[in-house]
Amino acid sequence: MTIYFYKVWQPYGCFSNFSPHGIKIQGTYWSTVEHYYQAQKFVGSKDAAIIPLIHQATTPEEAAALGRCSSRQMRADWHQVKTQVMREAVLKKFLTHTEIRDILLGTGEELLVENSPNDYFWGCGINKTGENHLGKVLMSVREEIRKRFSVTAIAEKHLQY
Numbered sequence: 001m002t003i004y005f006y007k008v009w010q011p012y013g014c015f016s017n018f019s020p021h022g023i024k025i026q027g028t029y030w031s032t033v034e035h036y037y038q039a040q041k042f043v044g045s046k047d048a049a050i051i052p053l054i055h056q057a058t059t060p061e062e063a064a065a066l067g068r069c070s071s072r073q074m075r076a077d078w079h080q081v082k083t084q085v086m087r088e089a090v091l092k093k094f095l096t097h098t099e100i101r102d103i104l105l106g107t108g109e110e111l112l113v114e115n116s117p118n119d120y121f122w123g124c125g126i127n128k129t130g131e132n133h134l135g136k137v138l139m140s141v142r143e144e145i146r147k148r149f150s151v152t153a154i155a156e157k158h159l160q161y
């Protein structure tokens with residue numbers, strides 16, 4: 001059964017990048033994945049001064065609004081790197097917060113889909129034909145965490161003997 005998620009207050013809301021689960025990346029703490037993701041759009045661009053404002057935004061909605069402002073110039077390579085940026089942040093989120101890690105692992109092999117009505121890249125869009133890259137990132141993170149944990153469990157078992 002496909003698992004759809006979108007808003008934080010809906011089922012599986014912890015899969016949303018707007019969920020209140022902070023991450024620390026390269027020594028900097030970000031209140032949500034969305035704050036981090038939006039800020040990365042401007043790394044090395046002439047509008048990099050927006051980064052601290054995104055960092056300090058009081059809500060992920062505010063961070064997203066700042067990052068989506070079309071009059072600002074994003075880094076030239078954004079479309080090449082954005083999926084990797086997102087994966088790094090989402091992986092960090094689920095490695096940091098055990099309670100939501102268990103929810104992610106508990107989805108087994110189900111298909112995860114960001115049910116965004118207007119985003120055909122990260123989500124599935126209103127007609128469900130979108131590319132669903134956030135769902136794909138989450139499924140890839142689920143797989144990676146499972147692998148990491150099984151390696152740790154095997155190593156711990158060996159240490160017992």
Ligand SMILES: Nc1c(N[C@@H]2O[C@H](COP(=O)(O)O)[C@@H](O)[C@H]2O)[nH]c(=O)[nH]c1=O
Nearest residue numbers: 006007016017018034037068116122134
């Ligand atoms: N969850 C969620 C959204 N979806 C998120 O928006 C981000 C994409 O932003 P951009 O690349 O600027 O279009 C990405 O993190 C995607 O998961 N958007 C919203 O306005 N509200 C929301 O509750």
